[in-house]
Amino acid sequence: MENRTELDELGEFGLIDKLTSAFENKQPSTIKGIGDDAAVIDMGDKYQVVSTDMLVEGVHFDLSYAPLKHLGYKAVVVNLSDIYAMNAEATQITVSIAASNRFSVEALEEIYKGIKTACDLYNVDLVGGDTTSSHSGLVISVTALGEVAKDKIAYRSGASENDLLVVTGSLGGAYMGLQVLEREKAVFKENPNIQPALEGVDYILERQLKPEARKDIIHFLHELGVQPTSMIDISDGLVSEAMHLCKHSNLGCAIYDEKLPIDHETYKVAREFELDPSTCALNGGEDYELLFSVKQSDFEKIKGNEFMSIIGHFTDKGSGMNVIERNGASQPMQAQGWDHFIE
Numbered sequence: 001m002e003n004r005t006e007l008d009e010l011g012e013f014g015l016i017d018k019l020t021s022a023f024e025n026k027q028p029s030t031i032k033g034i035g036d037d038a039a040v041i042d043m044g045d046k047y048q049v050v051s052t053d054m055l056v057e058g059v060h061f062d063l064s065y066a067p068l069k070h071l072g073y074k075a076v077v078v079n080l081s082d083i084y085a086m087n088a089e090a091t092q093i094t095v096s097i098a099a100s101n102r103f104s105v106e107a108l109e110e111i112y113k114g115i116k117t118a119c120d121l122y123n124v125d126l127v128g129g130d131t132t133s134s135h136s137g138l139v140i141s142v143t144a145l146g147e148v149a150k151d152k153i154a155y156r157s158g159a160s161e162n163d164l165l166v167v168t169g170s171l172g173g174a175y176m177g178l179q180v181l182e183r184e185k186a187v188f189k190e191n192p193n194i195q196p197a198l199e200g201v202d203y204i205l206e207r208q209l210k211p212e213a214r215k216d217i218i219h220f221l222h223e224l225g226v227q228p229t230s231m232i233d234i235s236d237g238l239v240s241e242a243m244h245l246c247k248h249s250n251l252g253c254a255i256y257d258e259k260l261p262i263d264h265e266t267y268k269v270a271r272e273f274e275l276d277p278s279t280c281a282l283n284g285g286e287d288y289e290l291l292f293s294v295k296q297s298d299f300e301k302i303k304g305n306e307f308m309s310i311i312g313h314f315t316d317k318g319s320g321m322n323v324i325e326r327n328g329a330s331q332p333m334q335a336q337g338w339d340h341f342i343e
């Protein structure tokens with residue numbers, strides 16, 4: 001009998017590597033294929049960047065607490081985030097949806113209202129897609145396109161030893177928002193008459209249900225004259241993404257626990273759940289912030305900035321990838337973020 005390998009044995013990225021290892025780029029216009037936040041195609045005077053993400057009911061979202069309009073909005077935003085992670089400007093999207101007959105026309109219209117809201121806010125055009133039926137729930141697949149000047153593109157590779165590691169916004173909020181929603185879902189199942197306890201957690205709920213992509217940071221860096229040496233968006237957790245940057249740049253890194261940007265609401269709710277806020281910030285996914293590196297010479301341009309935090313630096317590969325705790329102890333990084341094949 002032929003050997004069978006389970007999907008969760010490889011994980012998402014191991015599976016991608018195995019399935020695509022035999023493919024070689026044939027077109028001279030293909031500058032970057034699989035392996036970054038987006039593919040890069042030479043369009044002459046500029047690069048075009050292309051990225052696709054899929055949201056699957058029961059895997060990426062739960063319709064018992066995810067409003068359809070928010071879902072449409074989020075489906076667009078998570079794709080635009082990949083475009084901005086290339087230091088590019090998003091321009092167009094296509095949207096494909098598979099839905100079962102339990103969804104009405106009005107329900108799908110609600111999803112598209114969210115898609116339109118995102119298109120209007122981020123100034124992108126919906127230019128195509130597909131619709132079909134599904135026997136296993138709702139599936140939304142979005143492809144995002146963007147463009148960037150050739151000397152401005154940022155890859156996961158490109159960082160150098162001693163480059164500063166910088167993160168935008170705050171971390172762990174989306175993960176804690178998910179914990180609150182799952183708790184209230186469990187309570188509702190036990191007693192449908194109990195009103196959900198959602199007071200004082202608006203910020204983390206929005207971080208989970210209606211995240212934003214950091215288009216503003218791309219513009220801000222351009223204004224500051226700062227060119228990232230490497231960049232990635234935080235969808236699977238800070239540690240997981242930092243390890244990607246290290247792998248692609250062939251470096252180690254040090255991230256300092258005390259430098260992690262954690263919102264007070266995230267901190268408070270994490271403590272209520274008896275979770276370590278730093279662990280939530282390091283490993284919680286779906287923040288859709290940007291993690292990037294800059295030269296030390298750019299330190300003066302970004303220090304003390306309210307939109308971003310310097311959380312560490314790259315080291316030589318031999319030093320490994322480490323989190324430096326508040327007591328000075330060094331702990332090797334272990335990615336514990338989102339895994340698409342663990343049920």
